[in-house]
Amino acid sequence: MAQAKRRGMVHPLFLLLLLTTSLLISPSAAEIKTLTISSDSRPMILFEKFGFTRTGKASVAVSAVSVASSSASSAATPDPSSRLGFVLLSEESIVQISLDFQQKPNFCVLDSQYILFNFRDLSPPPSSSFNKTYPVISPNEYLLFFANCVPDASISMDVRTELFNVDTDGSKDYLSAGSTQLPSLYFVFSLSYFGFLGFWIYYCYHNRQSAHRIHLLMAGLLLMKALNLLCAAEDKHYVKVTGTPHGWDVLFYMFQFIRVVLLFTVIVLIGTGWSFLKPFLQEKEKKVLMIVIPLQVLANLASVVIGETGPFIKDWVTWNQVFLLVDIICCLAIIFPIVWSIRSLRETSKTDGKAARNLAKLQLFRQFYVVVIGYLYFTRIVVFALRTIAAYKYQWVSNAAEEIASLAFYFVMFYMFRPQERNEYFALDEEEEKEAEMALRDDEFDL
Known part of the structure; x- marks a missing residue:
């Protein structure tokens, strides 16, 4: 049973692999993206890499959400909707989360301070949707992840991401802070x-x-x-x-x-x-x-x-x-x-x-x-x-x-x-x- 529970968690080596992979990823052109995730059971899904200024904002909208469980352990998880959601992580915070996981084996990245929202915030079925824009308080380069901490659960959903910085004239700049030139x-x-x-x-x-x-x-x-x-x-x-x-x-x-x-x-x-x-x-x-x-x-x-x-x-x-x-x-x-x-x-x-x-x-x-x-x-x-x-x-x-x-x-x-x-x-x-x-x-x- 313990093994089944840990299967939905994010192993620290996996997080470090994501950190290494992020070094190979150029900052996103961050054009407004609309995409469909279908029956995906990955514990972490990387969507974007973007450099924010002090006026940066991250907008995430999800709809048509459905969760399928392949084992009884998933159904036994208390409030599984709280174990699904989006986080915004800097490369430094990925290292910190890896350390937290080593100290707490059942730690979920959605329990951290870096969470944007979890699926408890979704509107009730049949719409099952969410749409909100978050200001970025600390300017840095961030990676937008979807986290799935529910053992043996696969997710299907439509996602729309919009990452941008706001210029002095109030217009949106959809290029990363290091790419706007x-x-x-x-x-x-x-x-x-x-x-x-x-x-x-x-x-x-x-x-x-x-x-x-x-x-x-x-x-x-x-x-x-x-x-x-x-x-x-x-x-x-x-x-x-x-x-x-x-x-x-x-x-x-x-x-x-x-x-x-x-x-x-x-x-x-x-x-x-x-x-x-x-x-x-x-x-x-x-x-x-x-x-x-x-x-x-x-x-x-x-x-x-x-x-x-x-x-x-x-x-x-x-x-x-x-x-x-x-x-x-x-x-x-x-x-x-x-x-x-x-x-x-x-x-x-x-x-x-x-x-x-x-x-x-x-x-x-x-x-x-x-x-x-x-x-x-x-x-x-x-x-x-x-x-x-x-x-x-x-x-x-x-x-x-x-x-x-x-x-x-x-x-x-x-x-x-x-x-x-x-x-x-x-x-x-x-x-x-x-x-x-x-x-x-x-x-x-x-x-």
């Missing part, structure tokens, strides 16, 4: 990329004799990046002022998909030397593209599921894991063509008698290899670290750092492989040939 941030960067695209078109036109097909793809990449950021700015703006994206999220995901596929394709094609060193791709290089592009389709599908649903769905963590795994595989895959080009240039230098040209190409691709590794490391590791350690009010800093790193990467990549009549990397003077041969021999010896 994002519309302006994304708009500024979109203008930067549109300017970059204009300059790139101008430069390619004036060097059209040296322009290759890869430069057209690079222009398309800039266009997709600019449109992606513009739609992100509009998406965040409408969420900020209305609580709904007004369809901009559809355009955002569409341009994001095209942009990411183009980015990985351009890196692979440049890494193989296509259009610079050779007019065609080898079979193994085609296989890399055939692997990367479908994986990016899967990654973007996972991104849509993550962004458009939320942690309340049962498979949300799985979709996050799929996204991270696919992203890692793609990042590793695009490195191989660059390594193959470096090896090929090293081998070619032994036979074709063009040591200076090959040394220049070898140096270029090595530099490109370092740039790609640096970009992937910064945007996957450093940005995540910034998002983790930054105060909740400054979460936008990690977004700014990611966009600055991306713009710097685009600029360096485009500069390195720009069209020009006399490429300093590919056309060195013959008098440097002997010196280059020595450098290549030393390089081979060092390796």
